[in-house]
Amino acid sequence: MAKNAVDSAVFVPKKKFSMKKTMKNNMGFFFILPWLIGFLVFRLYPFASSLVYSFTDFHLFNGINETGLMNYQEIFTSDKILKALKVTFKYSFITVPLKLTAALFIAYILNFKIKGVNLFRTAYYIPSILGGSVAIAVLWKAIFRDDGLVNTMLGFFGIEGPHWLSDPKYAIFIICLLRVWQFGSAMVIFLAALKNVPEELYEAASIDGAGKWRQFFKITVPMITPVIFYNLVTQLCQAFQEFNGPYIITHGGPRNSTTLMSLLVYNSAFQSHEMGLASAMAWVMFIIVMILTGIAFWSQKHWVYYSDSDGR
Amino acid sequence: MSLKTRKIIATILKYAVLLFVGLFMVYPLLWMISATFKSNNEIFAGVGLFAKEPTLDGYKKAFQGFGGDINLVKSLINTYSYVIPKVVFTVISAVITAYGFGRFQFKGRNFLFAVLMGTLFLPQVVLNVPQFILFNRLGWVDSPLYLPIIVPTLFAVDTYFVFMLIQFLRNVPRELEEAAEIDGCNVIQTLVKVIVPMLKPAIVSCALFQFMWSSNDFMGPLLYVSTPSRYPASYFVKLSMDADNGFQWNRVLAVSLISILPSLIVFFCAQSTFVDGITAGGVKG
Numbered sequence: 001m002a003k004n005a006v007d008s009a010v011f012v013p014k015k016k017f018s019m020k021k022t023m024k025n026n027m028g029f030f031f032i033l034p035w036l037i038g039f040l041v042f043r044l045y046p047f048a049s050s051l052v053y054s055f056t057d058f059h060l061f062n063g064i065n066e067t068g069l070m071n072y073q074e075i076f077t078s079d080k081i082l083k084a085l086k087v088t089f090k091y092s093f094i095t096v097p098l099k100l101t102a103a104l105f106i107a108y109i110l111n112f113k114i115k116g117v118n119l120f121r122t123a124y125y126i127p128s129i130l131g132g133s134v135a136i137a138v139l140w141k142a143i144f145r146d147d148g149l150v151n152t153m154l155g156f157f158g159i160e161g162p163h164w165l166s167d168p169k170y171a172i173f174i175i176c177l178l179r180v181w182q183f184g185s186a187m188v189i190f191l192a193a194l195k196n197v198p199e200e201l202y203e204a205a206s207i208d209g210a211g212k213w214r215q216f217f218k219i220t221v222p223m224i225t226p227v228i229f230y231n232l233v234t235q236l237c238q239a240f241q242e243f244n245g246p247y248i249i250t251h252g253g254p255r256n257s258t259t260l261m262s263l264l265v266y267n268s269a270f271q272s273h274e275m276g277l278a279s280a281m282a283w284v285m286f287i288i289v290m291i292l293t294g295i296a297f298w299s300q301k302h303w304v305y306y307s308d309s310d311g312r
Numbered sequence: 313m314s315l316k317t318r319k320i321i322a323t324i325l326k327y328a329v330l331l332f333v334g335l336f337m338v339y340p341l342l343w344m345i346s347a348t349f350k351s352n353n354e355i356f357a358g359v360g361l362f363a364k365e366p367t368l369d370g371y372k373k374a375f376q377g378f379g380g381d382i383n384l385v386k387s388l389i390n391t392y393s394y395v396i397p398k399v400v401f402t403v404i405s406a407v408i409t410a411y412g413f414g415r416f417q418f419k420g421r422n423f424l425f426a427v428l429m430g431t432l433f434l435p436q437v438v439l440n441v442p443q444f445i446l447f448n449r450l451g452w453v454d455s456p457l458y459l460p461i462i463v464p465t466l467f468a469v470d471t472y473f474v475f476m477l478i479q480f481l482r483n484v485p486r487e488l489e490e491a492a493e494i495d496g497c498n499v500i501q502t503l504v505k506v507i508v509p510m511l512k513p514a515i516v517s518c519a520l521f522q523f524m525w526s527s528n529d530f531m532g533p534l535l536y537v538s539t540p541s542r543y544p545a546s547y548f549v550k551l552s553m554d555a556d557n558g559f560q561w562n563r564v565l566a567v568s569l570i571s572i573l574p575s576l577i578v579f580f581c582a583q584s585t586f587v588d589g590i591t592a593g594g595v596k597g
Contacts, residue, residue: 011435012434024499025416025417025418026418026419027416027418027499029419030412031409031411031412032409032413032424034405034408034409034466034468035405035408035409035428035468035471035474036424038464038466038467038468038469039431039467039469042440042443042446042464042467042469043469044444045442046439046446047438047439047442048440048443049445049446050439050442051543053445060445060448097491106330106333110327110330111327112326114326114330120330120334121587122583123334124334124337125586125587126337126338126341126579127341128522128578129575130528130575130576130579131570132525132528132530133528133530133571133572134528134550134568134571135568135571136568136572137566138549138553138564138565139340139565140388141553142344142347143343143496145356147356148356149340149343149359152356152357154357156359157325181336182341185494188587206314212322217316237371237433237435241436241437244530244531244569248550262403264453265437265440265441266440269440270535275445275552282437282438282440285437286435286437286438287436289435293410
């Protein structure tokens with residue numbers, strides 16, 4: 001009996017302690033509760049309801065009168081929507097590779113012991129921080145007007161510049177260029193990754209007689225593939241949702257050559273109030289982005305190198 | 313060619329590339345600043361950065377209204393009347409959420425953390441339409457308090473910031489918290505007195521990024537603000553461009569420049585924080 005009493009006397013505080021610990025751990029739940037509520041109300045519910053809306057003819061003022069697959073049928077038969085899909089792919093597949101190449105190339109040069117590296121980094125980074133603003137879109141319009149900065153410059157060399165923004169051949173590239181110009185944030189991420197590539201690898205390679213270009217492709221690029229992968233996925237997600245540039249600079253024109261899917265989603269939801277159709281288009285976009293992200297994740301094992309020490 | 317000359321040529325080439333690309337990055341912005349001081353006849357007549365006859369005409373007109381119930385100053389006040397609450401609420405809610413995920417092993421933590429990570433990849437384009445419908449039902453669209461823009465930030469919906477703070481919290485040693493606990497601090501006191509001061513650098517960069525992104529945001533106001541007197545600067549810039557027939561570019565560019573001036577000032581005051589922040593979490597943008 002006495003022994004038991006001692007046992008329990010020892011045991012009880014221990015139990016109390018672990019209970020206290022569990023209780024303390026469960027308090028964590030209260031800290032994340034606001035986020036959980038926000039997630040359910042402002043993320044999950046809209047996300048799920050838009051899938052439901054996509055199977056209806058939900059009109060903001062007339063409500064729902066019909067349900068079915070008609071929105072999806074329309075998406076895959078309407079020339080306008082199919083063209084917007086094509087333009088969105090074109091836009092993304094031009095912008096993302098150019099942006100990443102520029103970012104990596106400049107980061108690579110900056111990574112040599114360059115004097116004034118901070119100054120250059122700042123200069124390259126400013127467009128990224130301001131680029132999303134309407135002000136910069138307005139500036140872009142001023143630069144690429146028929147008599148804008150670029151054509152005035154070309155004029156000095158006796159070249160008559162094209163109608164950048166009103167010629168369907170060029171307008172999309174001007175919209176792409178606005179985003180490529182903002183390669184600074186990707187560059188800063190690359191630069192941080194490059195600093196982590198061990199110096200010994202380069203030394204060993206140059207003893208073996210590998211030139212700078214060989215070193216770049218055989219050492220630098222493989223060592224930072226995780227970061228290339230990260231930048232690729234985030235930039236792709238972003239490119240597919242591009243809205244401000246084409247909306248402000250070209251209004252989707254000329255002849256719908258810069259009408260990206262996000263513009264069509266906006267137009268059908270907030271101009272013609274066809275919420276059902278807009279939801280369906282958004283879901284098609286979402287699925288495309290998911291598939292591309294999935295491909296990127298799946299392809300990782302073929303080209304992304306994860307070192308053991310740096311498990312990113 | 314000796315090794316030395318080759319090295320010199322390589323160095324020159326590097327600087328040449330950096331300068332050339334740098335020019336391409338910065339020239340448009342410098343040209344924009346100079347254009348605001350030029351007369352409208354001069355803006356597109358040359359490519360130089362110095363106005364032959366500098367004029368403040370653009371700025372004078374920028375501050376004049378062009379009909380309607382809105383002007384530049386008012387639109388800037390409107391912008392910061394939702395940007396500042398957004399920044400404050402985001403920081404508070406993100407710190408609380410990050411603390412919960414980073415320091416407690418509650419039931420279902422791992423599952424909820426996976427959900428949080430999942431929302432990082434949720435494209436806004438799918439959410440715009442249903443969110444609008446939701447806010448419309450709540451009667452929040454065109455609210456004078458900018459409810460649809462501000463309220464979600466109370467609930468840490470920008471999980472990107474939560475993620476960034478959790479990453480940072482991982483590298484903060486727990487010893488101080490344990491010491492605080494022994495000294496009799498409860499979890500909330502620990503959060504306020506120990507965690508927040510330690511997280512300060514990460515908190516500052518969260519606040520700065522949210523400040524930039526919210527000031528630049530165009531989609532939010534486009535969807536949720538429809539009364540002209542409540543238009544923010546981003547929308548006002550677009551209006552002033554559309555209202556112009558293409559003759560008053562010095563005014564349009566002056567309006568644009570003034571609208572990004574606060575962001576520019578903040579950027580130059582906190583440059584290194586931006587670069588640190590971007591590399592710590594890996595930032596979209």
